[in-house]
Amino acid sequence: MNIGVLGTGMVGGAIGTRLIQLGHAVKMGSRTADNEKAVEWSKTNGGNASHGTFAQATAFGELLFNCTHGVASLDVLRQAGEGNLGGKVLIDISNPLDFSKGMPPTLSISNTDSLGEQIQKAYPRVRVVKALNTVNCMVMVNPDLINGGDHTLFMCGNDAAAKSEVKTMLHSFGWKTENILDLGDITNARGTEMMLPLWVRLYGAFQSPMFQFKIVR
Numbered sequence: 346m347n348i349g350v351l352g353t354g355m356v357g358g359a360i361g362t363r364l365i366q367l368g369h370a371v372k373m374g375s376r377t378a379d380n381e382k383a384v385e386w387s388k389t390n391g392g393n394a395s396h397g398t399f400a401q402a403t404a405f406g407e408l409l410f411n412c413t414h415g416v417a418s419l420d421v422l423r424q425a426g427e428g429n430l431g432g433k434v435l436i437d438i439s440n441p442l443d444f445s446k447g448m449p450p451t452l453s454i455s456n457t458d459s460l461g462e463q464i465q466k467a468y469p470r471v472r473v474v475k476a477l478n479t480v481n482c483m484v485m486v487n488p489d490l491i492n493g494g495d496h497t498l499f500m501c502g503n504d505a506a507a508k509s510e511v512k513t514m515l516h517s518f519g520w521k522t523e524n525i526l527d528l529g530d531i532t533n534a535r536g537t538e539m540m541l542p543l544w545v546r547l548y549g550a551f552q553s554p555m556f557q558f559k560i561v562r
Contacts, residue, residue: 349374349406351399351421353382356438356482357412363486365390367517374402376424403429408436408514415441415460415538416453419467432470434507436514437461437534438477438485440541449545452538461534465503472507475534476500476515479544481554488519488557496557498525501533526560 350361351374361371370393373383383396395405403409403425413421418439422430441460442450454460461475477485479499488494498520502508512525528536540558548554 346370347372347405347407349402349404349409350412351402351410351425352412352414353380353386354412354414356485357410358382358386359482359486360410360412360438361386361394362390363518365393369393371395372397372402372405374399374425376421399425400429403433406433408434408510411435411437411439411464413439415439416443418460419463422464422468427468427470430468430471432472434472434474434504434510435464435468436477436511437464437473437475440478440538442541442545449542449549452542455539456535459532459534459538461501461531461538465531472502472504473531474500474502474504474507474511475531475537476511479537479540480557484555484557486518488521488524491555491557492559494519494521494524496524496559499528499533499537500525501528501531501537503530 347370348364349372350357353375361373364371373386373396375383378398387394387396399421411418441452441454443453444450461473465473484490515525547556
């Protein structure tokens with residue numbers, strides 16, 4: 346499958362590299378066609394890896410990953426172009442973390458709205474699925490790194506077929522069906538995004554990002 350990864354940071358790199366390992370063709374998108382990190386990532390990952398602008402990566406991808414900083418995501422998608430986004434599935438990993446006042450960050454959107462919802466409202470044809478936003482990027486692509494993979498991954502979105510497609514992708518990363526918890530429609534992104542202030546504080550307490558949530562009933 347041709348997949349567009351928007352963002353050149355640790356998350357975009359981890360996702361893109363894992364997708365290449367799984368046999369997909371991946372174009373990493375950034376604000377400029379010659380972004381240094383994207384160029385280096387392409388060189389490292391072989392012939393199925395390429396890079397370009399956000400618009401080029403979005404046009405290339407049959408499936409899209411939003412791995413950008415949450416406060417910039419809507420601007421990134423504007424650059425990607427509504428025509429290129431079309432009715433594609435967009436896996437939204439981003440969180441609206443605001444670091445403008447230092448650490449720990451606050452949320453620029455919360456309570457009565459979420460970034461996932463704002464993306465869905467701005468691009469109603471896009472099939473937005475919020476997932477992977479409550480876990481470190483290394484664990485996103487290899488859940489077995491923690492507790493043998495026995496922990497909970499949250500997802501939500503309005504389109505059942507899109508969520509089914511995303512589950513298939515998550516399975517390929519190593520996530521077990523019983524550990525993927527579908528919370529319902531995209532308004533549930535309010536809850537998963539609001540987990541991030543706790544996640545950041547746990548990171549500070551443990552001095553490591555290698556932890557994960559598990560729902561026990």
